[in-house]
Amino acid sequence: MKKSISFWSFNGKTAAEAMQLARDAGFDGIELTLDAAGDLTMDTTDEQVLALKQTAERIGIALPSVASSLYWAHSFTSDDAAEREQAHNVAVRQLHIAKLLGADTILVVPGSVSVEFVPERPVVAYDVAYDRALAEMKRLAPIAEAEGVSIGVENVWNKLLLSPLEERDFIDKIGSPFVGAYFDVGNVVYAGYPEHWISILGSRIKKVHFKDFRRNPGGLNAFVDLLAGDVDWKAVMQAFKAVGYDDWATGEMIPAYAQASDQIIYNTAASMARILGGEL
Numbered sequence: 001m002k003k004s005i006s007f008w009s010f011n012g013k014t015a016a017e018a019m020q021l022a023r024d025a026g027f028d029g030i031e032l033t034l035d036a037a038g039d040l041t042m043d044t045t046d047e048q049v050l051a052l053k054q055t056a057e058r059i060g061i062a063l064p065s066v067a068s069s070l071y072w073a074h075s076f077t078s079d080d081a082a083e084r085e086q087a088h089n090v091a092v093r094q095l096h097i098a099k100l101l102g103a104d105t106i107l108v109v110p111g112s113v114s115v116e117f118v119p120e121r122p123v124v125a126y127d128v129a130y131d132r133a134l135a136e137m138k139r140l141a142p143i144a145e146a147e148g149v150s151i152g153v154e155n156v157w158n159k160l161l162l163s164p165l166e167e168r169d170f171i172d173k174i175g176s177p178f179v180g181a182y183f184d185v186g187n188v189v190y191a192g193y194p195e196h197w198i199s200i201l202g203s204r205i206k207k208v209h210f211k212d213f214r215r216n217p218g219g220l221n222a223f224v225d226l227l228a229g230d231v232d233w234k235a236v237m238q239a240f241k242a243v244g245y246d247d248w249a250t251g252e253m254i255p256a257y258a259q260a261s262d263q264i265i266y267n268t269a270a271s272m273a274r275i276l277g278g279e280l
Contacts (some may be wrong), residue, residue, distance in 0.1 A: 001240070001249045003272050004029035004064055006209070009253040009265065015039035015052055019059045021262060025269040029062035031250045032101065034094050035069045042070075042093055049100040056101075064248045065152070065182075065207050066098040067107040072118050076136040077111025077129035077160070079122065084132065087111075091140050091151070098149045105150045105207045107182045110137065112158035117220060129160050134173060141176035152182025152206040155197070162191070164200035171204050180204040184252070186211025186223060189230055198239035205245050209252045210272060225264075226251065226271035233275050249276065 005027050010018040015032060016039075022030045032052070034040045039052060056063050074087040094106045110133040114123045124132075137153065144151050153161070153171065161167045171180055181201045185194045190213065198205070212229030214222045227233065240246075251268045274280060 001208075001246055001276050002028050002062075002064070003269070003276060004031055004062070004248045004250040005265065005268060006031045006067065006250055006252040006254070007033045008067070008069075009251060009268065011261070016055050016059075019056055019061050021265055023059050023061045025265045026273065027061065027251075027265075027269055029064045029248060029250075030056075031065045031067055031107075031252075032063060032103075033067045033069060034090070034097060036073070040066075040097065042090065044097070046096075046100060049097050053101050063101045063103050065103050065105045065107060065250065066094055066101065068094050068109075071109035071111075072115065072121075075109075075111045075121070077113075077124050077132045079124060084136070088136060088139070091136075092143055095140075095144055095147045095149050095151075099147045103149065105152050105182070107152050107154050107207070108137075108140075109156055109158060110153050111160060113160050115158055117157070126160070130170075133160065134170060137170075137174045137179055138176075141174055141179050144178040145176065149178075150206045151179045153179065154182040154209075155184055155187050157187065164188075164192075164197040167197075168200050168204065171201075180206040182207050182209070184209040184211060185231055185236055186213040186229070186252075189213040190215060190218060190222070193235075194231060195235040195239040198236065198243060198245070202243040205243070205247075207247060208240075208245070208249045210249050210275070211252050223254070225253075226268060226275065227280075234280050237275065237278065237280075 070090045076087045181204050212226045212231050214229045
């Protein structure tokens with residue numbers, strides 16, 4: 001597997017600065033992010049996106065995927081039809097940005113029933129949220145195919161798609177090779193075992209986030225340094241090997257590290273090297 005890191009893991013860096021630090025720390029790639037402010041926003045021009053690609057090429061770092069924080073403000077499952085359409089527009093732009101960057105996958109949050117860290121979001125009935133998310137992924141599938149970029153539906157703390165069986169069936173109902181899972185190892189530890197998710201999702205996995213998590217005390221503060229939590233990394237890597245996943249693994253050191261030093265980047269690179277190298 002190839003080693004990448006999320007742009008969200010960096011504190012106060014431009015995209016170019018993060019790329020250079022990631023390369024210096026030993027990462028092969030970096031996952032850029034479409035956000036409300038910064039180097040990649042909905043207003044960033046194609047020319048500016050291509051300039052970022054050129055910067056990455058100069059530094060010598062790959063751009064395998066693109067995430068976005070905008071889905072917490074614009075949800076596919078909202079009761080507001082205008083907000084759902086804005087979420088669609090975000091995904092369409094994200095797909096095109098990924099194509100321009102040479103990335104082959106985008107990370108999409110499919111919506112939510114509720115979000116504990118965005119308490120102002122209204123609660124949406126589970127069955128309604130599921131149906132809206134499924135309809136939107138089906139709508140986006142041909143756009144993803146046209147761009148040649150896959151959509152990875154992330155398992156995230158949204159009280160939706162709560163089991164690997166449900167996410168597997170959700171993806172299969174979409175019925176497109178361009179829509180699969182963006183599997184986050186750490187996000188499932190509070191209620192399950194990532195190795196089970198990997199085995200069940202199998203070839204549907206498009207990309208992977210590496211995070212670690214301690215079951216106690218729980219909550220967002222339970223996300224910890226890689227190898228410091230309760231993830232059974234030996235079992236996780238055996239599961240990835242069994243399903244044939246050998247693509248990118250992206251470290252995502254958030255939210256506890258929002259004000260962390262650059263040393264976290266080096267620490268994460270070293271931990272990932274041990275995990276991926278089987279040195280456990």
